[in-house]
Amino acid sequence: MGESTSFNKEINNLFLENNLILTVNSVQALALIQKNRYVELIEFLKEKGKVFVDDNDLENFINVNGENEIPIEIEKGKIEVKLEEEPETEIKRSINGKRIPAKENDAEIKFTKNIKQENVSQGSIEDFVKLFNDRYSKMKKMFRERPSTRDFMPIGEALRAKKGEETSVVGMITEKNESKKGNLILTVEDDTGRIKVFFSGSKELDEKVKYIMLDEIIWIKGTLGDGIIFGKEFEFPDLPVSREVCRSEVDLCSVHISDVHVGSNAFLEKSFLKFVKWLNIRMGSPAQRDLASRVKYLVIAGDLVDGVGTYPNQDRDLEILDVYDQYERLYELLSMVPDWIRIIMSPGNHDATRSGEPQLPIEKQYAEKLYELPNVDMVPNPCFFEMHGVKTVVYHGTSIYDFVEGIAGVGHDKPVPAMKEMLRKRHLAPVYGGKTPISPEERDYLLIDSHPDIFHTGHVHVNGYGNYRGTSMINSGGWQAQTDYQKMRNIMPTPGRVPIFDLKTHKLSIMGFCNDGGGY
Ligand code: D5M
Ligand code: FE
Ligand code: ZN
Numbered sequence: 001m002g003e004s005t006s007f008n009k010e011i012n013n014l015f016l017e018n019n020l021i022l023t024v025n026s027v028q029a030l031a032l033i034q035k036n037r038y039v040e041l042i043e044f045l046k047e048k049g050k051v052f053v054d055d056n057d058l059e060n061f062i063n064v065n066g067e068n069e070i071p072i073e074i075e076k077g078k079i080e081v082k083l084e085e086e087p088e089t090e091i092k093r094s095i096n097g098k099r100i101p102a103k104e105n106d107a108e109i110k111f112t113k114n115i116k117q118e119n120v121s122q123g124s125i126e127d128f129v130k131l132f133n134d135r136y137s138k139m140k141k142m143f144r145e146r147p148s149t150r151d152f153m154p155i156g157e158a159l160r161a162k163k164g165e166e167t168s169v170v171g172m173i174t175e176k177n178e179s180k181k182g183n184l185i186l187t188v189e190d191d192t193g194r195i196k197v198f199f200s201g202s203k204e205l206d207e208k209v210k211y212i213m214l215d216e217i218i219w220i221k222g223t224l225g226d227g228i229i230f231g232k233e234f235e236f237p238d239l240p241v242s243r244e245v246c247r248s249e250v251d252l253c254s255v256h257i258s259d260v261h262v263g264s265n266a267f268l269e270k271s272f273l274k275f276v277k278w279l280n281i282r283m284g285s286p287a288q289r290d291l292a293s294r295v296k297y298l299v300i301a302g303d304l305v306d307g308v309g310t311y312p313n314q315d316r317d318l319e320i321l322d323v324y325d326q327y328e329r330l331y332e333l334l335s336m337v338p339d340w341i342r343i344i345m346s347p348g349n350h351d352a353t354r355s356g357e358p359q360l361p362i363e364k365q366y367a368e369k370l371y372e373l374p375n376v377d378m379v380p381n382p383c384f385f386e387m388h389g390v391k392t393v394v395y396h397g398t399s400i401y402d403f404v405e406g407i408a409g410v411g412h413d414k415p416v417p418a419m420k421e422m423l424r425k426r427h428l429a430p431v432y433g434g435k436t437p438i439s440p441e442e443r444d445y446l447l448i449d450s451h452p453d454i455f456h457t458g459h460v461h462v463n464g465y466g467n468y469r470g471t472s473m474i475n476s477g478g479w480q481a482q483t484d485y486q487k488m489r490n491i492m493p494t495p496g497r498v499p500i501f502d503l504k505t506h507k508l509s510i511m512g513f514c515n516d517g518g519g520y
Pocket of ligand 2: 461
């Protein structure tokens, strides 16, 4: 704190001595300019006869080196210059002849467990049975692999065993009730039977049981009573306490965004274009440009467009009223991303595809041009894949609100606690019949059966970062200013902040592109 205050004062004084006054905007934009260029900058501003310095002046300074720029002032409804029309040599020159590692290295991407159109089920009751059986058998395997939870017996067998004996079972929580004294009573089922579990004991246990949610599968140990287990301990499937994370051998990065909401009149297009400009290595300090030159992947976690009819009276909030036109604009924006960057595009609840999860990729008929872009992968939600060997899960995050409702203390303004619970429960949306619409499939595509290195979500429009047992958790905020709906619910979005993940070191950097509704 103290350091940044004196830093600002020092800079302010330096400019004041030269009769230049920094405005709020320019202080933020200064972050884009290296300190050792300030003398040059001051000369530039004096020459222009400036007194009050704003961010446009700083932009102009960055741009004087003869680089071609994307115009930041965008006329309503029109993108004027397309980068693809510019010669490649320009891009090379813009980083002073430096190499572009992302261009020199081909993408190494591998898609693992993901739903495909041809595997979609009919949606019958039997499909739900299959879904829960698949979930149960995979979770059982996870518990078997962990020494501390290796031993458990079928519930049917436990019901027949002698009272007073110690037992452990693995089952799905089908009911959650409280006793008169406020203790938790669960009903737990597997394919052989159903049993009640009564939890009471230490403070630690009382604290831990608060995180148990309906429909999830846990391991329970306790003493047998009549049709009941007096639970002494339990475990979530969880991630291993420690493990070797996967790293790229090459020093490349992935960039994570979501909730672009193209078509909404709150979409911050100017900021998004700044971001695209940075991806083109045409903006920022040398260090920031260097970072851009290592960006190999752009992962988008849903809500690409605002859609039409996603909520009542949505048309009042739309600048682009037609969903085809919304995807057309999205195409225009993304076609300006350098073609050496692989774009992995996963849908969200506003996109043109079924809402039941797992969601299929955005339907081709709505986004034909995006399908034609050679560097774009249209993927489902969730999507499990690897980027240069780094295991990644991208999931829009609709279920985050199931966690907000299901667990006391998981707030709507902080996505990371909910993300951590998903990892502990090894499931992206354990609750059936809550906020998250689930489509019955033969396989449970929402189960986290790998140990992801990156877990990326969106949906809440608030950035958040964390690490749980080696997994980097990223929520990528969005590109939409606060809407009336959010104002009503007291949601303060953090638009235009972009997390950049180093696939080799697992270091996360954040860049802010928005000074019109969220700040850096
Ligand atoms: O979500 C838009 C905003 O609304 C975002 O800030 C999350 C918030 N949101 C979405 N669903 C819920 C629920 N169920 N409760 C509270 N707040 C919510 P978007 O998906 O972009 O429409
Ligand atoms: Fe959204
Ligand atoms: Zn959403």
